[in-house]
Amino acid sequence: MRRLLLLLFLAHPFWCLAQEKDLVQYANPLIGTHKMGHTYPGATVPFGMVQLSPETDTIPYEVDGRYNPTVYKYCAGYQYDDATIVGFSHTHFSGTGHSDLGDFLLMPTEGKLQMNPGTEDNPESGFRSAFSHEKEQAAPNYYQVFLEDDGINAELTTSNRVGFHQYTFPESSEAHIILDMMYGIYNYQDKNVWTFIRVENDTLVTGFRQTRGWARTRTMYFAMTFSKPFKEYGTKDYSKKQVYKGFWRKFDPSKNFPEIAGEQLRMHFDFDTEEGEKIKIKFALSPVSTNNALENLNAEIPHWDFEKAKKEGQRLWQKEFEKIKVETSKAEDMVNFYTAMYHTFLGPTTYMDVNGQYKGLDQNIHQAKGFTNYTTFSLWDTYRALHPFFNIIQPKRNADMVQSMLAHYDQSVHKMLPVWSHHANENWCMIGYHSVSVIADAVIKGNAGFDANKALEACVVTANYRKYDGLGYYIDLGYVPEDKNSSSVSKTLEYAYDDFCIAQMAKKLGREDIFQKFSKRAENWKNVYDASIGYMRPKLSDGSFRKEFDLLSTHGQGYIEGNAWNYSLYVPHDPATMIEMMGGKKKFVKHLDSLFTMELPDEFFAHTEDITREGIIGNYVHGNEPAHHAAYLYNWTDQPWKTQERVRMILKKQYQATPDGLGGNDDCGQMSAWYIFSSLGFYPVAPGSDQYAFGSPAVEKASLQLGNGKTFEVEAIHQNDKNVYVKKIELNGKTLNRHYLTHSEIANGGKLTFYMSARPKK
Template identity: 70%
Template sequence: MRHKFLLSIALLPLFSIAQKTQNFKYIRPLIGTERMGHTFPGATVPFGSVQLSPDTDTISYELDGKYNGKVYEYCAGYQYEDKTITGFSHTHFSGTGHSDLGDFLIMPTTGELFLNPGTATNHAKGYRSAYSHKNEIAEANYYKVKLDDYNITAELTTSQRVGFHQYTFPKSEKSHVILDLMAGIYNHNEKNVWTFVRVENDTLITGYRQTQGWGRTRTVYFAMSVSKPFKSYGFQNNDDKNIYKGFWRKFDQSKNFPEMAGRKLKMYLDFDTNENEKVKIKFALSPVSTSGALENMKAEIPHWDFEKTKNEGQMLWEKELQKIEVETISEEDKINFYTSMYHAFINPTVYMDVDGSYKGLDQNVHKADGFTNYTTFSLWDTYRALHPLFNVIQPKRNADMIKSMLAHYDQSVHKALPVWSHYANENWCMIGYHAVSLIADAVAKNNADFDTNKALEAMISSSNLDYYDGLEYYKKLGYVPEDKNGASVSKTLEYAYDDWCIAQMAKKFGRNDIYETYSKRAENYKNVFDSTVGFMRPKLSDGSFKKEFDPMDTHGQGFIEGNAWNYSLYVPHNPESLIELNGGKEKFSKHLDELFSMNLPDKYFANTEDITRDGIIGNYVHGNEPSHHVAYLYNWTNQPWKTQEKVRMIIKRMYHSGPDGLGGNDDTGQMSAWYIFTSLGFYPVAPGSPDYALGSPLVKKATLRFENGKLLEIDAKNQSDKNVYVKKIELNGKEISKFITHEQLMNGGKLTFYMDKKPSK
């Protein structure tokens, strides 16, 4: 009763907000579900632990159970062009370029029972079903689809830790609900370590799943409650290596036996259903225990009112969207803006039970004391714009995310901050030690509600792991040598930026010795610049530049997810020095012009997933994050109007409201955060600095509501799709140019852009 009362009190202001505006109705979860966006269309609440969504060809089994090897296309479990749905699982990444999760797939069926999903071309021999987008609805915290093979309507919604299913069945004496613990995203047959299911009674099932996917050791517990008692149930254990298999066959464990364990386990529940009868399922997750999952369910959804849960979740989205109110040129711009906010507020995800318990990196149970613990940190992507966005409109959450990272540091045997972490695992994916950027940015923007001494210690420790990705050579030589460690130029450049972040942090707290050391390291980008060719270029351990060099090639040239053209512009902490290396402002501007206008020959698109035509304008790769600051570099030249011109061109080319409306992986919100900042007219070129580069806003008007209680109004006068240039900018009536500080933004007031169709030179 106490939980219900507190929840009701907490939601009162949300319903009041919703009566005024309903911005959540502009959210289109299907944006990014086609091609490379890798978003999912299902239900979740802001930063929710559960992402309940349909999977289409994720499993991709042949009929004999063999896995067909698809991974990259199905990072989010769903591809818009697929014609069949395999079921609805409870955990999904949003916008990543790597696969995992897809835990606890549920599929309702009727008629003959199949426990193999079948294939997209032969689904009649499996439990998957055909569906049509005409019968599909995807909204904030709500997904609905008709499963054509079974005439079943599936509806999904969520709370923070609980997935809520509602299935409308036809009349049948052979209605089933399948729970496939074998299914998942990423190499399914080899992923499971162990699964366990326990039938507590005829409406309650508990269990867990251990996997070794991208996260090498990951355990998720569940409690599954059904609104209607099942008349019978059974299991299928496909694990030929189960040493107990022969023993258990001495009696029938496959039917109505109360527990089962194995690597390749599937379960089914049988029902009699009347016409249009609704069978509901509450499926709670926990990182700690089945009892924790049960407590999460009791606390969050103690009832069977599907619409109530759906509406409460939508009001949570409305509360988040109210932090930025926009007036746009077109309806599509508003859809893109609020869907970008939606995608930006999916990850990182809350990772703890209602009592604060969670499993740590050391695989022990911890309790978050005084903060909300988060997971899913795709830091190579999100340090650039997503976390800086949080410092503007989600500062409390961002501080808790940093506290979560410091807990990760405490639990790490390496004494390192996270690189790419999720579900008590460090994946060591991508490069850099960019958690230091998040911390430095929070400190620079006066959002340091955490132990800053410990944070600085963790930053220094993370920057000195000799065995990590060429750092031993970087510290010794001032660069990563390509003959000792691949992607060497990218690593050198990103380490140098991270070192600058550490220097800024040290300077803030008067640690001059650390400041001087890391300021020197921050200049290491100069060591890989070859003035004879005008590009950053891989260097060998003997000090010479690698002879074979093609600045447009992405393979074997010392770069990751980019080429020399892209990465030679990556010195975000010192654009002035970068411009000087490139021969001055005029020459550098021409270099930027060429980047956007050049044509890449077809040979550079062969056999690569890193650069595709989806996210490219000339040789500018918006689909990969190292280029996200590039259009703003004109602000350091004598041609800032080209920043205005380019960002408005990028935003129209790379974003639209269709399923293929993202020009690359959303990368847990980074692409969306770029859109939000750019639409508002400013961007954090160098997180760790309090400064933002000004651009050309897409909105006509915006109101930002800050947690400090102040408002910032943005007004773009004479705004239109043709008036992309800025004639003049005023902050509270006083003219400013090119840059604005975080303090100026957070003090509120009015930021006015005077737009024109001609550049102001």
């Protein structure tokens, strides 16, 4: 008996390890790939530089010289209802409403060589292949699909900077790998500026691609190595002007010629294969050079063991998922929760080589010292919930992201913090200067792993850059006039919120002068409120409100990605004053009720492809971000129980464990971050403050690892689909008689307990 007990004791730690729950199994990358979620299903590691994913069509940006609206569907390159795959490329955005990237497409084929992708209607005319979802798998850091036309099984995995392909061929003397340097998402005519390919030997190929897409000038380098020597290779140049055609008749550059350059190139690499033979390819990226790409390759995946690379990447995902361990009563909720975590950890993406080098906004090579440099900052979306989520769960990464923003500022000729930046470019998409929200939120919450005073200076300079998007008018008049600058109401409201963030950061850092100045600017939202109608309204430069005005329209009314109903609620930093100005709590509740229950006319959906009925509840547009905080505003009224009701309703209607389970673009993780916060029972209505508004938790238990060695637990007693109302909240055993939680209460660790009920506590 003693021997048995000893053996059990010694085995206990290993038993615990074996019983550790596999959380990777719950994340489903196919969620959001149908309709307007705009997510991609392919392989990547957390915050990875490589996003290796299938492309299901080649959509031109223009048709007959006019914008092709179909291109909007393909922001991530993949649509779940498509029937063919044209290849696998190495860079993707997740959930955006605009597109770029899609670099370096590879496609395995068998049989007669075809160098054109063909069309969906006539797939046999090119190298694309039919596929079915029955023979497709997607998991964190793994994607598999059977290419039916060629009888090839394709498998993908990655490290941070390297894509790893494994293609299982049939027996053939005509096996090919196509390298398409032309393909690109957002593929308008002449997107490629220049491409270069160098065949170093019979297993190693290097090169680069320079494009002008959403990023005005972007260069990505690569190093590609094969597990087996190719027997032949060739090039097809589709450039309008073949500069080196015939190389002055000294060479035939189309066959076995080792250095090829041009605007529109495709290459093929040919093999003999046996039945079931696997040809593997490692494809490394670098923003700096082919030498760095090769260094990335050798450092990250020096072997040819596909399963090993897959498992190493999935261990990284498991490590990230373990930062929040939840218990739910339904398996579907586990899938939704960990898929949301998966989507939040896809970006921002790493943008530097293993040696710390990266290309900066000034197009020069820089060295990241003491931080990881990131790119893909969709800040108009992600300042709301994604970065506040990182401040709790990913504090070190978020501090590095701020460092990356400050590096962007240093390299900017405008001396502006990023607005929407990616791959050493500022594309200026959307409005506001929401870097300051991200920075202020980090400072306020004690996560300033950077020079906070330098960051404050950068925020102030950015907020005073008069040339930027109506900001000069805003500084002079206290609002943006619609007759001088469009989307004026949205800009005024968002500038005012950002100014609040600067004021709070200045207060934290003891800069009273800046605090006073920007506290005053933060009240500018009042200048576009029209008390006669009870809504925010565009104002003209002469001080009058514009007469022609439609409360429901999303176009030409002074707003962007929203209407007067949604944007009139956008004063996240001062809801109490906003509610008072709108007639008081009782009247405001009726207004908010109407937002969620009214019926919109069909004309509302007729004029824009980015608003769908799936993303709308009443007139509340969850598929776009301006009103993401709206359901939580009942907490500032006498009916906070309606926040609990609305939040649970949104969670249920807008998030399902299906390919079409997202009610709008995931927007680089913002939609998913909303889900995570709301499932846990609290939400950052105003990042830059230290408060989170309470909602209604949809999990039964959660354990959050905070990055500071402490744990914060959430428990919802008697929580289910009917018990959505909060009867009582306790923090560390003591009852909370308020509608918010502070960041320090989370950061200090402890336990938050919700007691749930089927009846609202009025």
